[in-house]
Amino acid sequence: MTTQSKPRRARFSxxxxxxxxxxxxxxxxxxxxxxxxxxxxxxxxxxERQPPKDKPWYHVLVDQTEMSTYVAERNLLADDTDDPIDHPDVEEWFNESDEGLYTPLSRPN
Known part of the structure; x- marks a missing residue:
């Protein structure tokens, strides 16, 4: 009998x-x-430190720049501020609510 491991759930959404x-x-x-x-x-x-390839990686729009990054989960923390993200592509990806929460826009497949 083989044991299947559960897929690892991403910490950030x-x-x-x-x-x-x-x-x-x-x-x-x-x-x-x-x-x-x-x-x-x-x-x-x-x-620099070779994060694991078999864990989640994230595409991130960087605040106050026009840059985006690709980051291993172990290098990220949840942001605890309510400040909006200032990036020119935010409106292409999200609706922003009054509470500073971002809801993904529906995108065609």
């Missing part, structure tokens, strides 16, 4: 604001990959 543990930037999650999905050359070039 689309529309959630997060903060990078080391670099301290804030951002908003626009997509979640259940495991690393970039190429090996990018991984070797971009990561």
């Amino acid at each position: 689309i529309g959630q604001t997060v903060r990078h543990k080391s670099y301290r930037y804030r951002g908003i999650v626009v997509d979640v990959d259940p495991s690393f999905r970039m190429d090996d050359a990018w991984y070797a070039d971009q990561t």
